Structure formats: C-alpha cells, structure tokens
Amino acid sequence: MAAVVATAASATKAHNGGSGAGGQGGESNGITGGAHQSLSREDGAPHKTKHCWEVEEEEKGEGRKPSHKRQLSVSSSNVLDNMGCLEDVVRSKRVVVLLDYDGTLTPIVSDPAKAWLPAQTRDILVELAERCVVGIVSGRSLLKVKGFVQVPSLFYAGSHGFDIWGPTTESMRYQVAADQLPDLARLRDTLTEQLRGIEGAAVEDNVFSVSVHYRNCAPDDVPAVYEIVQTARQAFPSIRFGTGKCVFELRPDITWDKGKAMVWLLQALGLWEEEDVFAIYIGDDTTDEDAFRIFHHEDRAEGIGIVVTAENKLTGAKYSLRNPEEVAVFLARLVELRGHVQAEGNSSVKDIKMDWARTPLARAFEPGNPAGEKKERERGENGVEGGVERNHGEEQGR
Numbered sequence: 338m339a340a341v342v343a344t345a346a347s348a349t350k351a352h353n354g355g356s357g358a359g360g361q362g363g364e365s366n367g368i369t370g371g372a373h374q375s376l377s378r379e380d381g382a383p384h385k386t387k388h389c390w391e392v393e394e395e396e397k398g399e400g401r402k403p404s405h406k407r408q409l410s411v412s413s414s415n416v417l418d419n420m421g422c423l424e425d426v427v428r429s430k431r432v433v434v435l436l437d438y439d440g441t442l443t444p445i446v447s448d449p450a451k452a453w454l455p456a457q458t459r460d461i462l463v464e465l466a467e468r469c470v471v472g473i474v475s476g477r478s479l480l481k482v483k484g485f486v487q488v489p490s491l492f493y494a495g496s497h498g499f500d501i502w503g504p505t506t507e508s509m510r511y512q513v514a515a516d517q518l519p520d521l522a523r524l525r526d527t528l529t530e531q532l533r534g535i536e537g538a539a540v541e542d543n544v545f546s547v548s549v550h551y552r553n554c555a556p557d558d559v560p561a562v563y564e565i566v567q568t569a570r571q572a573f574p575s576i577r578f579g580t581g582k583c584v585f586e587l588r589p590d591i592t593w594d595k596g597k598a599m600v601w602l603l604q605a606l607g608l609w610e611e612e613d614v615f616a617i618y619i620g621d622d623t624t625d626e627d628a629f630r631i632f633h634h635e636d637r638a639e640g641i642g643i644v645v646t647a648e649n650k651l652t653g654a655k656y657s658l659r660n661p662e663e664v665a666v667f668l669a670r671l672v673e674l675r676g677h678v679q680a681e682g683n684s685s686v687k688d689i690k691m692d693w694a695r696t697p698l699a700r701a702f703e704p705g706n707p708a709g710e711k712k713e714r715e716r717g718e719n720g721v722e723g724g725v726e727r728n729h730g731e732e733q734g735r
C-alpha cells in the first residue's frame with residue numbers, strides 16, 4: 338500500500354534512540370533488571386536504560402535497519418493536528434479502520450485481565466462500524482478480545498492475526514498454523530510450571546500464542562524470566578520469540594503477523610485491489626509495526642499507520658496519537674467526517690461469500706507451499722525488525 342497523505346514531516350535518518358528491533362515499544366516502565374547499558378540519544382531525549390535482550394536483539398539486527406522506519410517526533414506528527422491532510426480522503430473513499438487493543442483502545446494496566454474498554458470508546462466503535470469497515474487486530478486470543486470489546490459487528494483478528502473472525506453472513510473464520518496448537522499448549526504448560534517460583538511472572542494463554550508477562554516482577558527477576566523462556570523454547574523449533582510491553586510473546590514460526598492479517602482481511606472482503614479504499618491502522622507496540630510496514634511495501638489499496646506513543650519513536654507509522662484517550666477522539670472525528678455515508682460500514686460487507694482459504698495470501702501460505710514464504714523472504718520483510726526473532730537463523734540472514 339502506498340501512503341497517499343503527502344504533507345507529513347519528511348523522513349529523518351533512523352537512529353538508535355527509539356525502540357528498535359526487539360525493543361519494548363518505547364514504553365518506559367522502570368524495570369531494568371540484569372545486564373543493561375545506557376545509550377545516548379541523538380534527538381536529545383533523556384538517556385534510556387535498555388534491557389540486556391533489547392541490546393542483544395538490536396545487535397543481531399545491526400546492518401539490517403528497516404528502511405521504511407524513521408524517527409517520529411510526537412510534537413509534529415500528531416494526527417489530530419494534521420486532520421486537514423486526511424479529511425478529503427476520509428470523506429471520499431471507502432475507509433477501513435483496523436485497531437490494536439492493549440495500549441491503543443485501552444490504557445496499559447498492571448493486570449492484563451482488567452484491561453477494560455472504556456464504554457465511550459465502545460459507543461464510538463459501534464458508530465464507526467456503520468460508516469467504515471472496522472476491525473480489531475490483537476495479541477489476545479480471539480475469544481478474549483471479542484469479550485473485551487463486545488461489539489459483535491466488528492471484524493476480529495486474535496493471537497497477533499493468527500485467528501480471524503468476521504461478522505459476515507457466511508461466518509468468516511480463518512486460522513493460520515493451527516497445526517502448531519499442541520506445541521503452543523505444551524510450551525504454555527512448561528512455562529507455567531517453570532515460572533511458578535518467580536513472583537509476578539504470569540503466563541497468558543492466547544491460544545495461537547503464549548504471552549509471558551513480567552510487568553509485576555521485581556526488576557532483578559526479569560532476566561531469569563527471559564532465560565527460562567529462551568531455554569524452554571529451544572525444545573520447540575516451530576515457535577518464535579518476540580517482545581512487547583513488559584511481555585515476551587511466543588507464536589508459530591511462520592511469516593504471518595498483524596500486517597499479513599490486515600492484507601488477508603482486505604483481500605477476503607474484496608477491498609485489497611480497489612483504488613477507492615483507504616486503510617488506517619492504529620497500534621502502539623512492536624507487533625503493530627508489521628502492519629505499518631504494509632503501507633510502505635504494497636502498492637494496492639492506500640493507507641496510513643498511526644502509532645500510539647507519548648515519546649518520539651523509530652517507527653513505520655506516518656502519524657501518532659499520544660494515548661488511548663486521543664485514539665478515541667480521533668475515532669470520533671472519523672465518525673463525524675463519515676457522517677454523510679450510508680451503508681459503507683461492516684454491514685455492507687456482511688453478504689460476502691468466499692472460500693476464505695482461497696484468498697491470494699492464504700494460498701501463498703498454505704501448509705506445504707514454501708512459495709509464499711520464499712517470496713516474502715526475498716522481499717526482505719522478515720527477520721527481527723517487527724520485534725520478532727525467528728528460530729531459523731538462515732531466514733534472518735545470520
């Protein structure tokens with residue numbers, strides 16, 4: 338997708354200041370246990386202490402900095418200050434809005450089970466889904482994220498896009514790498530057992546992925562959590578490791594992610610090759626970078642990424658919003674801008690009938706068809722840049 342909004346600040350040279358490969362989404366959380374180093378920042382922001390694994394992951398990614406990322410300054414990139422650039426396109430095109438959940442629609446909280454969606458945001462989503470195609474793309478399991486959001490008319494991609502559901506008449510359901518579920522369950526059980534002794538560590542079952550939380554651990558215990566996760570996953574070569582906000586994420590080791598889920602959804606809805614479609618993806622974390630990247634690498638439907646961050650950040654997103662409150666304000670603004678539109682929301686795509694497994698992207702990623710994987714590798718879109726480390730060294734060019 339090529340971004341069409343032309344007036345944003347020009348790209349600046351990417352540098353070490355942001356949350357680069359394997360980083361924690363730029364969130365400052367005070368947990369700094371284990372080996373770490375303090376890095377100076379070229380943008381003059383305060384020094385940031387990095388976890389040992391952030392430094393390791395960055396070193397692995399050295400020389401392979403993704404060209405599409407740039408240091409985004411929150412003072413000039415806020416989309417609410419740049420609405421003039423978006424108004425025409427939002428009014429005139431068919432709009433698709435895809436949203437991450439934690440940290441985007443809800444503030445980050447210490448207990449993952451209590452990340453409730455504000456009622457006002459829910460109301461805005463209901464209204465927006467009458468005027469745009471709206472979906473949630475989350476690291477949570479499909480059932481969990483549907484349960485939190487409680488808007489049945491939306492599309493949902495759970496487990497980082499591995500488990501997709503839509504409110505279409507012929508109920509849309511597409512699952513990727515379901516053959517990995519037994520391994521994921523075994524890894525979940527192993528980690529639950531091994532992390533029992535570390536206070537504050539928590540294993541969250543997201544079905545197609547396992548999240549290991551360390552937000553509530555003592556800082557000195559965090560490196561031990563990391564070591565346990567790394568050791569346990571060695572027995573599961575089909576599972577890959579990634580990082581998020583105070584969380585280690587484990588999911589099937591195939592080139593599927595939130596970006597692929599977005600493309601699949603647009604293809605399934607017949608919106609991918611349409612010139613009058615404009616997509617907006619909003620997210621706050623490393624896994625959302627996989628979706629932002631799509632807007633740079635694909636030349637089909639047009640769109641933009643918006644990153645939720647209060648700090649300057651190295652990102653593939655074009656614009657920013659400071660927090661979930663600003664996300665709600667932006668979504669409400671979209672509702673206003675789409676006020677004249679009738680039946681272009683989720684109900685307009687309800688009647689789509691499709692063999693979901695036969696979308697172009699699904700065909701490329703059929704089990705046993707290495708063609709899609711190979712093509713993706715050749716395009717250089719994989720590796721660690723999306724906060725993901727693949728188990729297969731050769732695929733990272735190492």
Ligand SMILES: O=P(O)(O)OC[C@H]1O[C@H](O[C@H]2O[C@H](CO)[C@@H](O)[C@H](O)[C@H]2O)[C@H](O)[C@@H](O)[C@@H]1O
Pocket residue numbers: 437438439440441444445446447448449450452474475476477541543548550552581582583584586622624
């Ligand atoms: O893709 P997302 O919807 O952003 O999901 C990513 C992970 O989010 C959740 O963890 C994060 O939010 C929690 C609640 O605010 C917070 O306690 C935790 O520290 C964050 O990492 C969720 O619990 C994970 O399962 C998701 O993978």
